[in-house]
Amino acid sequence: MDTETITNAKMSARNVSVFYGANKAIDDVSIDVSRENVTAFIGPSGCGKSTFLRTLNRMNDTIPSARVEGRIELDGEDIYGSGMDVVQLRARVGMVFQKPNPFPKSIFENVAYGPRIHGLAPNKAELETIVERSLKRAGLWDEVKDRLAESGTALSGGQQQRLCIARAIAVDPEVILMDEPCSALDPIATAKIEELIHELRGRYAIVIVTHNMQQAARVSQRTAFFHLGVLVEYGETTEIFTNPRQTRTKDYITGRYG
Amino acid sequence: MSDLAFPLDPTPTDWNDAAMQRRIRKRYTAERRFKLLGLAAVSLSAGFLAFLLITMLAKGLGGIDIGFLTGSDATDPAQVGIWGAFKGSLLTMIVTLGIAFPVGVLSAVYLEEYAPRNRWTDIIEVSINNLAAVPSIIFGLLGLAIFLNFMHLPRSAPIVGGLTLALMTMPVIVIAGRNAIKSVPPSIRDAALGIGASRIQVVSHHVLPLALPGILTGTIIGMARALGETAPLLMIGMRAFIASPPGGFTEPATALPVQIFLWSDEVSRGFVEKTSAAIIVLLAFLLAMNGLAIYLRNRFETRW
Numbered sequence: 001m002d003t004e005t006i007t008n009a010k011m012s013a014r015n016v017s018v019f020y021g022a023n024k025a026i027d028d029v030s031i032d033v034s035r036e037n038v039t040a041f042i043g044p045s046g047c048g049k050s051t052f053l054r055t056l057n058r059m060n061d062t063i064p065s066a067r068v069e070g071r072i073e074l075d076g077e078d079i080y081g082s083g084m085d086v087v088q089l090r091a092r093v094g095m096v097f098q099k100p101n102p103f104p105k106s107i108f109e110n111v112a113y114g115p116r117i118h119g120l121a122p123n124k125a126e127l128e129t130i131v132e133r134s135l136k137r138a139g140l141w142d143e144v145k146d147r148l149a150e151s152g153t154a155l156s157g158g159q160q161q162r163l164c165i166a167r168a169i170a171v172d173p174e175v176i177l178m179d180e181p182c183s184a185l186d187p188i189a190t191a192k193i194e195e196l197i198h199e200l201r202g203r204y205a206i207v208i209v210t211h212n213m214q215q216a217a218r219v220s221q222r223t224a225f226f227h228l229g230v231l232v233e234y235g236e237t238t239e240i241f242t243n244p245r246q247t248r249t250k251d252y253i254t255g256r257y258g
Numbered sequence: 259m260s261d262l263a264f265p266l267d268p269t270p271t272d273w274n275d276a277a278m279q280r281r282i283r284k285r286y287t288a289e290r291r292f293k294l295l296g297l298a299a300v301s302l303s304a305g306f307l308a309f310l311l312i313t314m315l316a317k318g319l320g321g322i323d324i325g326f327l328t329g330s331d332a333t334d335p336a337q338v339g340i341w342g343a344f345k346g347s348l349l350t351m352i353v354t355l356g357i358a359f360p361v362g363v364l365s366a367v368y369l370e371e372y373a374p375r376n377r378w379t380d381i382i383e384v385s386i387n388n389l390a391a392v393p394s395i396i397f398g399l400l401g402l403a404i405f406l407n408f409m410h411l412p413r414s415a416p417i418v419g420g421l422t423l424a425l426m427t428m429p430v431i432v433i434a435g436r437n438a439i440k441s442v443p444p445s446i447r448d449a450a451l452g453i454g455a456s457r458i459q460v461v462s463h464h465v466l467p468l469a470l471p472g473i474l475t476g477t478i479i480g481m482a483r484a485l486g487e488t489a490p491l492l493m494i495g496m497r498a499f500i501a502s503p504p505g506g507f508t509e510p511a512t513a514l515p516v517q518i519f520l521w522s523d524e525v526s527r528g529f530v531e532k533t534s535a536a537i538i539v540l541l542a543f544l545l546a547m548n549g550l551a552i553y554l555r556n557r558f559e560t561r562w
């Protein structure tokens with residue numbers, strides 16, 4: 001097993017195991033998430049990469065049978081510790097889901113919702129500024145600036161996903177988790193999201209789960225390969241794809257299974 | 259040829275074969291038979307409704323005039339009016355809605371969003387489903403025992419009738435509410451949780467507004483059933499002869515279905531017309547409520 005550590009990590013997991021009832025979905029994973037790079041989790045379906053991603057902002061809490069063991073830190077603070085407010089944690093560690101899931105409200109309201117519930121904007125003008133900035137960062141502003149009052153669900157799939165990214169950015173998170181954000185999108189929309197990930201890199205720590213290896217190679221600087229709930233290999237993306245140390249990694253990226 | 263894993267079928271299917279044609283004809287007959295049966299079932303229920311409407315309108319329309327719509331019960335059929343019973347029903351329904359809606363919706367939200375899944379919540383779930391099927395006369399007896407004999411609330415009053423009917427309507431609202439809440443896609447909850455909404459914010463900002471049309475539909479169906487209930491109201495004394503409309507929730511009153519029941523029992527010929535007239539008023543009230551339900555549902559429905 002690979003436990004390469006990196007200095008000055010944004011998030012770090014140590015000996016994390018996740019159970020669904022008696023079923024062990026993640027087995028003793030230790031990994032560091034880089035502050036300024038994009039980290040990709042790859043692996044075949046059911047390998048636990050999404051499950052692990054969801055432990056990073058405690059979305060697994062919503063599943064009654066799920067249980068997490070081990071320690072996960074955000075800037076050195078234990079996110080499963082008693083001092084951690086899960087609501088605040090999810091504002092700091094935002095999430096973009098597999099299927100675009102805008103609220104059935106206006107585009108403006110979709111983005112404004114987060115800042116509003118966290119009290120980030122003292123007045124309407126401020127809120128409008130946040131919405132505009134978030135939509136600009138998500139590369140959606142030019143397409144929707146004249147129809148902010150229209151429903152977010154009326155947008156195309158790719159636009160919806162960028163709206164969801166804008167919604168996540170609007171609360172000014174430190175980390176953005178993306179759970180296969182392009183799996184429901186066509187190649188052009190996918191290219192736009194990937195471009196966006198490049199632009200967001202550095203400002204936010206980004207973790208992306210993908211089952212598309214080319215995508216991992218394109219967008220990430222570090223890649224973790226999961227298989228059957230175990231972290232097989234973790235390192236520089238170029239290393240993983242050109243010179244994997246483990247045969248299982250090599251077999252997977254060369255298409256032997258997956 | 260022989261090294262093919264699946265050799266081609268030597269004789270292709272003959273769709274013009276006589277046996278095949280018979281099969282196809284049989285299928286079409288079955289289709290027609292089913293359509294006819296369905297049509298018969300629909301016309302049977304629609305026929306009864308039409309019969310009820312026509313006979314009631316024919317018998318009762320002549321009995322409806324200003325005096326009937328503004329008056330109260332009397333001993334002389336020429337003097338009776340429906341306003342007293344109508345107001346009694348209205349006050350009763352206000353109490354029922356005021357109690358059953360908030361309690362029902364809160365229960366539904368708690369059971370769906372907060373309660374852990376265990377044996378206790380299973381028992382509660384089964385109990386609520388059973389409660390919805392309990393005969394109304396039993397709720398009447400329950401109301402009599404609790405509200406009159408134990409809490410000593412005024413007899414024959416809309417407040418007691420409303421509370422009793424609320425007990426009956428609540429399970430209907432809980433069941434409809436839970437189904438409506440269940441049908442809100444989980445992705446919306448994830449989305450809200452994912453940007454740091456608390457559980458109560460997820461429920462009040464997203465789940466409830468999206469479930470509202472379904473909850474309202476269930477509520478109105480429950481209310482319509484409560485409006486037509488007679489038996490529980492008889493048990494708590496809303497069958498008294500009341501010659502003036504009730505002034506408030508605690509004054510003696512009667513309700514529309516009870517009034518119909520009382521008048522239909524009268525020997526005097528003049529009451530036949532008045533009974534039909536009262537039925538027309540009750541049906542109009544029901545139709546108005548259902549119309550409101552449809553309006554509200556369309557109003558709040560979210561298009562995805």
